[in-house]
Amino acid sequence: MEKVRIGIVGMGNMGKYHADYLLRGEVAHAELAAVCSTSPHKLAAYEDRAQVFSDGLTMIQSGAIDAVLVATPHYQHTSLGIAAMEQGVHLMVEKPISAHKADAQRLIEVSKKHPEVVFAGMFQLRTEPRYLKLKKLIDDGELGEIVRINWIITDWYRTEAYYASGGWRATWKGEGGGVLLNQCLHQLDALQWLVGMPSRVRSFAQLGRFHNIEVEDNVTAYLEYPNGATGVFISSTGEAPGSNRFEIAGTRGKVVLENDRIEFTRNEACMLEHSKTSRIGFSKPDIWNVEIPFGNAELPHAVLMRNFVGAIRDGECLIAPGHEGIHSVELANVLLYSSLVDQTIDMPMDGAAFEGKLDQLIRESTFEKKVVEVSDEDFASSFNR
Numbered sequence: 599m600e601k602v603r604i605g606i607v608g609m610g611n612m613g614k615y616h617a618d619y620l621l622r623g624e625v626a627h628a629e630l631a632a633v634c635s636t637s638p639h640k641l642a643a644y645e646d647r648a649q650v651f652s653d654g655l656t657m658i659q660s661g662a663i664d665a666v667l668v669a670t671p672h673y674q675h676t677s678l679g680i681a682a683m684e685q686g687v688h689l690m691v692e693k694p695i696s697a698h699k700a701d702a703q704r705l706i707e708v709s710k711k712h713p714e715v716v717f718a719g720m721f722q723l724r725t726e727p728r729y730l731k732l733k734k735l736i737d738d739g740e741l742g743e744i745v746r747i748n749w750i751i752t753d754w755y756r757t758e759a760y761y762a763s764g765g766w767r768a769t770w771k772g773e774g775g776g777v778l779l780n781q782c783l784h785q786l787d788a789l790q791w792l793v794g795m796p797s798r799v800r801s802f803a804q805l806g807r808f809h810n811i812e813v814e815d816n817v818t819a820y821l822e823y824p825n826g827a828t829g830v831f832i833s834s835t836g837e838a839p840g841s842n843r844f845e846i847a848g849t850r851g852k853v854v855l856e857n858d859r860i861e862f863t864r865n866e867a868c869m870l871e872h873s874k875t876s877r878i879g880f881s882k883p884d885i886w887n888v889e890i891p892f893g894n895a896e897l898p899h900a901v902l903m904r905n906f907v908g909a910i911r912d913g914e915c916l917i918a919p920g921h922e923g924i925h926s927v928e929l930a931n932v933l934l935y936s937s938l939v940d941q942t943i944d945m946p947m948d949g950a951a952f953e954g955k956l957d958q959l960i961r962e963s964t965f966e967k968k969v970v971e972v973s974d975e976d977f978a979s980s981f982n983r
């Protein structure tokens with residue numbers, strides 16, 4: 599295949615962003631062949647550059663595209679993703695791969711039946727040098743065995759205008775969750791990519807704490823891992839200025855990613871060995887302070903798209919295989935579910951139970967969503983991925 603013909607479904611903030619770098623030629627061997635939106639005014643700008651469609655299924659079945667990028671609200675990721683794979687159209691799905699775990703399982707089941715179709719997820723943190731450095735540190739054993747993680751990611755501040763900018767946003771029916779499923783999905787993917795999945799979780803999620811919304815916008819969660827490591831994950835869209843501090847402690851030291859710096863404090867000896875062998879009650883292992891340099895990511899979304907195109911054309915290994923997206927969905931779900939049912943939840947969580955809870959929330963919702971149309975320019979100027 600000389601060029602992979604890509605179609606984008608959902609031409610909101612993200613769809614437009616992806617279309618722009620494709621049109622600028624940032625992804626070799628790929629062309630923007632078609633765009634689709636249920637909002638007709640989003641299509642006018644593309645009429646002379648790509649085929650335009652008002653229905654995703656029609657675009658997928660048109661023969662005009664080899665691959666589709668799904669950038670719609672969350673629930674449509676599953677239905678459109680399944681339709682694409684059944685049609686033999688390669689699939690790149692925006693995060694989250696689905697609105698909830700049971701839907702993610704449905705998507706993955708179809709993917710297993712179509713191994714010839716490339717299925718990838720838009721988890722761009724995996725291309726960012728800072729997270730690659732953390733991954734190397736962990737995988738090379740520099741931290742020893744991990745004993746604790748703390749991630750305070752409260753700099754996802756959003757205003758009421760943000761929530762009012764789309765009818766689907768921050769509703770059980772349209773989005774399926776709040777800060778966990780939307781903003782934090784990237785951190786939750788990076789977390790499981792770096793340290794694996796927890797074995798149980800206890801969470802406290804406040805619904806509409808800072809905003810006039812029905813879903814969670816403030817969360818504090820405790821996580822326990824199979825080796826006994828513990829963790830705390832804190833997030834909010836209502837706190838300013840907020841923090842983004844990620845700390846991982848292991849038996850050989852600790853690493854902190856904050857304020858565009860990675861600081862590694864390395865124990866000269868394993869802390870457990872030191873504790874067993876030292877004859878001095880208050881002594882600690884000697885340390886080295888190391889600052890780990892890293893560059894900035896350049897167009898991380900385009901990097902993933904190049905990788906997707908490489909996988910389609912040349913069988914390149916995917917940086918973010920779509921099926922791995924189930925882990926971040928499960929984490930987003932369980933960090934909410936534990937709070938909703940006021941219980942500690944063992945992992946893997948019961949996807950059907952969460953789906954049932956979500957259905958109940960949708961059925962019982964009396965929330966009236968206020969939508970205020972925001973111009974593309976206004977949104978783009980404040981858009982913070």
Ligand SMILES: NC(=O)c1ccc[n+]([C@@H]2O[C@H](COP(=O)([O-])OP(=O)(O)OC[C@H]3O[C@@H](n4cnc5c(N)ncnc54)[C@H](O)[C@@H]3O)[C@@H](O)[C@H]2O)c1
Nearest residue numbers: 608609610611612613635636637654669670692693764983
């Ligand atoms: N990877 C990232 O950095 C990143 C950043 C922001 C958002 N996202 C994800 O991108 C997706 C879209 O988010 P957004 O902020 O662009 O939302 P948005 O509301 O700005 O855009 C969604 C668009 O989809 C259209 N749409 C809805 N249903 C459709 C359907 N069935 N067929 C075709 N078009 C349809 C709407 O008209 C709207 O224009 C979400 O999954 C979100 O989580 C990813």
